[in-house]
Amino acid sequence: MIKSLKARKHELASKERQIEFLSNGIFGEGELPTFKESLGKIEMYPLRPSGIEILQVNVGYMCNQVCKHCHVDAGPDRKEIMSREHMEILLNILKQTKIPTLDLTGGAPEMNPNFRWFVEEARKTGVDEIIVRSNLTIIRANKKYYELPEFFKENGVRVVSSLPFYRKDKTDRQRGDGVFDKSIEALKMLNAVGYGQPESELTLDLVYNPNGAYLPAAQADLERDFKKALKEDFDIEFNSLFTITNLPIARFLEYLIASDNYEDYMDTLVNAFNPAAAMGVMCRNTISVDYDGYMYDCDFNQMLNKKVLPKESRHIRDFDLESLNRREIFVHQHCYGCTAGAGSSCQGATI
Amino acid sequence: MEKTYYNPKDLKKFGEIEEWQPELAKKFFEWYGDVFAEGALTAREKAIIALAVSHAVQCPYCIDAYTTESLKFGISEAQMMEAVHVAGAIRGGASLVHGVQMMNKAKKLSM
Numbered sequence: 001m002i003k004s005l006k007a008r009k010h011e012l013a014s015k016e017r018q019i020e021f022l023s024n025g026i027f028g029e030g031e032l033p034t035f036k037e038s039l040g041k042i043e044m045y046p047l048r049p050s051g052i053e054i055l056q057v058n059v060g061y062m063c064n065q066v067c068k069h070c071h072v073d074a075g076p077d078r079k080e081i082m083s084r085e086h087m088e089i090l091l092n093i094l095k096q097t098k099i100p101t102l103d104l105t106g107g108a109p110e111m112n113p114n115f116r117w118f119v120e121e122a123r124k125t126g127v128d129e130i131i132v133r134s135n136l137t138i139i140r141a142n143k144k145y146y147e148l149p150e151f152f153k154e155n156g157v158r159v160v161s162s163l164p165f166y167r168k169d170k171t172d173r174q175r176g177d178g179v180f181d182k183s184i185e186a187l188k189m190l191n192a193v194g195y196g197q198p199e200s201e202l203t204l205d206l207v208y209n210p211n212g213a214y215l216p217a218a219q220a221d222l223e224r225d226f227k228k229a230l231k232e233d234f235d236i237e238f239n240s241l242f243t244i245t246n247l248p249i250a251r252f253l254e255y256l257i258a259s260d261n262y263e264d265y266m267d268t269l270v271n272a273f274n275p276a277a278a279m280g281v282m283c284r285n286t287i288s289v290d291y292d293g294y295m296y297d298c299d300f301n302q303m304l305n306k307k308v309l310p311k312e313s314r315h316i317r318d319f320d321l322e323s324l325n326r327r328e329i330f331v332h333q334h335c336y337g338c339t340a341g342a343g344s345s346c347q348g349a350t351i
Numbered sequence: 352m353e354k355t356y357y358n359p360k361d362l363k364k365f366g367e368i369e370e371w372q373p374e375l376a377k378k379f380f381e382w383y384g385d386v387f388a389e390g391a392l393t394a395r396e397k398a399i400i401a402l403a404v405s406h407a408v409q410c411p412y413c414i415d416a417y418t419t420e421s422l423k424f425g426i427s428e429a430q431m432m433e434a435v436h437v438a439g440a441i442r443g444g445a446s447l448v449h450g451v452q453m454m455n456k457a458k459k460l461s462m
Contacts, residue, residue, distance in 0.1 A: 217425070
């Protein structure tokens, strides 16, 4: 198993170094327009929120997997974990603001020792929807996680699971040996309790991301292929497939540079810049929270340590919906990943 | 003048052919877009046909473009290579089937 950039003391473990890299080279020399310039051309700079509808909480960077493309640089060696105290503050925010969706991510969010407590308490706040972004293999990682499908069902959780491909070779190359087989077992367990089944209210969505330096194909086409293959090969059902574009951050940035794909990939993203996708970027309706309670425009900005701009509301202790809804969103070249082609977000394509 | 006949960056300049003949280029690019749209064949099927044809016509730009496109559609490596073999088989077969013409001619000329 590879180690995180942080454990390897890789230069890209430095968030400042990543920003520096994305600022220079083809962008510094003017060969390609910066993201600000592209937004400016369509009169969308500075980028403003449309109103917060999703509170996306990263409950910790610890993960049982070490995926090659991971923008979080997550892994078993990451010890950053959200405390119960911070979760309590978030519960109060949910009660007071009526933000309709709580979206839990990580790492593997299930590895946070207070994960189940947090989900149960969040449900009591009356939040409309609780999403858990599960890597699937966690469900098969240890006996203590075997009951997760039942737990998700009891709490009406919407499960959004990563499965980069419907075949073993490509999945394991990206996510590690054995990941595909374990993911299939976990999907069968989720199906068995009712997730993804026709007529069931329990939603199971899958997330696809390309296995390299190219954009995803049309979401509807890939969904059709995934549904056919998973049904025929494993009798697995799911609701929707979300296609996500890999953003040039952390381990995917490392891969782009090491494979000499960085410039071509950025060129592809810039050329695929789509104003309609820019309108629908997720940072306009999402607030991302890190394990330590700080807030960001999205999970990607979190990984670049670019906190939300309003100084009076940067930590959940000082959560102020109005100033967050008025804020200017921090943008940089990585944002081209969300505006390319049909757009990309944690809910898949945006147009 | 370039020192090599092919430059990968030229693929991105394909649209520039419009500068010297806008009307025909416009027609070509519109037609090209329509050809690759979903129809009786899926866009995925068209991508793999294009990959095979790219090899048959030995166009490096097309090979770059349709290898990427095939990966996007999740076409497997074995499927991609089999498509190239189809192109190769047709090319090889096209030469070999002319062997019959050769034989016919040789037989006609020979006593």
